[in-house]
Amino acid sequence: MVSKAIPDIVVGRLPLYLRALSFLAAEGRQVTSSQELGQKLGISAAQIRKDLSHFGEFGKQGTGYDIKYLSEQLRRILKVTEEHEVALVGAGDLGHALVHYDGFAGKGFRISVVFDNNPQKIGRRLGTFEILDSESIETIIADRGIEVAIVAVPPNAAQEVVDALVRAGVKAILNYAPITVKVPEGVQVQYIDPVIHLQRMAYYL
Amino acid sequence: MVSKAIPDIVVGRLPLYLRALSFLAAEGRQVTSSQELGQKLGISAAQIRKDLSHFGEFGKQGTGYDIKYLSEQLRRILKVTEEHEVALVGAGDLGHALVHYDGFAGKGFRISVVFDNNPQKIGRRLGTFEILDSESIETIIADRGIEVAIVAVPPNAAQEVVDALVRAGVKAILNYAPITVKVPEGVQVQYIDPVIHLQRMAYYL
DNA sequence: TAGATTGTTAATCGATTAACAATC
DNA sequence: TAGATTGTTAATCGATTAACAATC
Missing domain, CATH: 1.10.10.10 (Winged helix-like DNA-binding domain superfamily/Winged helix DNA-binding domain)
Known part of the structure; x- marks a missing residue:
């Protein structure tokens, strides 16, 4: 039972x-x-x-x-007594804001690795992190056993990134890209899209 | 009826x-x-x-x-056939990301004014905007008839900013500060807090 | 003790789904 | 016409609320 x-x-x-x-x-x-x-x-x-x-x-x-x-x-x-390591994909403006966001502290999450696919950015720093090549998502995340990721890439790249994260073993994805992504059973996805919230409120204006 | x-x-x-x-x-x-x-x-x-x-x-x-x-x-x-002007309060990292976000285009919203209460920032630029003093929220927003605002300030300042926005006539507020704010009847609030989404998913890990 | 507030049950309320006639 | 899909009704399902005994 x-x-x-x-x-x-x-x-x-x-x-x-x-x-x-x-x-x-x-x-x-x-x-x-x-x-x-x-x-x-x-x-x-x-x-x-x-x-x-x-x-x-x-x-x-x-x-x-x-x-x-x-x-x-x-x-x-x-399950937020310990801090979960979080992989951030996307080192743009939003990624920058997330890396510097102090609201994660003590809430159970800590960004611990950052990826981007832009050769101009790979190898450079974002905050204290070296930006890693998105090509290495699968190996690095799997090696480190990371289960949580944040996707902050343009919409056209989001599904592909999510697929790589899933293959790497990620079980929880916070997606800032404004698209509904496909994931297998057992993988959680939550969405943050300011436009959705704004449009919803606009109805009542 | x-x-x-x-x-x-x-x-x-x-x-x-x-x-x-x-x-x-x-x-x-x-x-x-x-x-x-x-x-x-x-x-x-x-x-x-x-x-x-x-x-x-x-x-x-x-x-x-x-x-x-x-x-x-x-x-x-x-009611998103025309673009609503949006006031952004908070010119930090998140404000920076929002001002540069291209996802609002054609979706019914356009940030058109930016406020911050930090004297170091007031008068400087954020993207194409001059950062205005938060003290002037009430007069400027009321004058321009703005009905939609985004709050991207630290939690301890959020309620006070929301109060000013409400007095200015704002009817829809997208709040990135991780607190539940009080607003009068007829004012819509939506919340974006990545920690809430992450914690919710953590339950299933 | 008297007052307050929990945890739980049963009733109510509202949302989702299944099914299908209408019709393009 | 035959196949597909809508809009809507009724049934089902699930969530919320009201009420209250238990008890701190």
Whole structure:
């Protein structure tokens, strides 16, 4: 017998809970409640309790949740207690911004290698990284056992890069290229495309 | 009597349909079907037809959808036939990448003004833009009637920037800062936070 | 104890899918 | 015409919410 799978939509909210908890912790708070968390996130208290109940019992009646404890539990559930090495493909403006982004620190991810296919860029530096040839994605990522990658290349190159990453054994891809890519079962892809978000909001203008 | 509101989740898929149609058009294709679109997007054909049916009848039995016509209709529905001026707040690495991003062209948005609160940056250039003082957000955005903004500032400054944007009359905000911000009813906010996406995928590693 | 808040159940709500008549 | 595909209805599925006993 297999334990019931957790709905993906529930998994998708856990990082938001963790983020809100981090802010509360940074304010020196010790304890919170499903009501407070919900208010901060625009989510109902019942939903937060229900979501958490998929994974165990983390609160105390009458009191609420210990912020540090719940954070630890969420990090464990999300597998972000240790930092995952992340391969970045694409050393353009966006790659530059990502390499210098300080928001990954302590959140479970650390960019540790950078690739580009432009001969003008290969061998040069991006931040503290030497830019490696995209041709070497498969060998290097496989050798280092990297499972997470960020794709920040032009749309016409994205599928090809994704294919190489998949062959290298990458299991989670954050794709900034504005195309839907094909990946085999068992490989996760998430998309970031500002145009999609802007168009969605434009409907309500 | 009020016509039934369109579910937000439906509105959220329209930009994906439009993006897929743009790619098909770029390949020189004239006609597509709900089945083909669904396959490309990982969405069921029935759902696509259902989504579109909220807005009218755009296809032809036995044939499918004229790509150019459906694209036009979706652009009209999403209000992206004309380009909206976009205010960018934050002239850091991310702001730099956004100003140089070529993916906005022809999609309904054009960054047209850039703000930062750093005296070292105010008055300097970012791409073709002079960086303006964040203090002037309210007057300049209100004067120019800008309704869309992108927030690319550190988390501790984000709520304050959002408040100024709201006072200036902005109705749609794309927030890259990793915090949930408070806005009044009638103001749309969308979030982009790579950490949230990465953590969500990490669960499946 | 009294008040507060959890974890869980059952009810409600809404979204997705299957199926098919209409028709190009 | 025969085959294909739409738009729509009804059924199914899944997610959210309300309510409350348990209990800190």
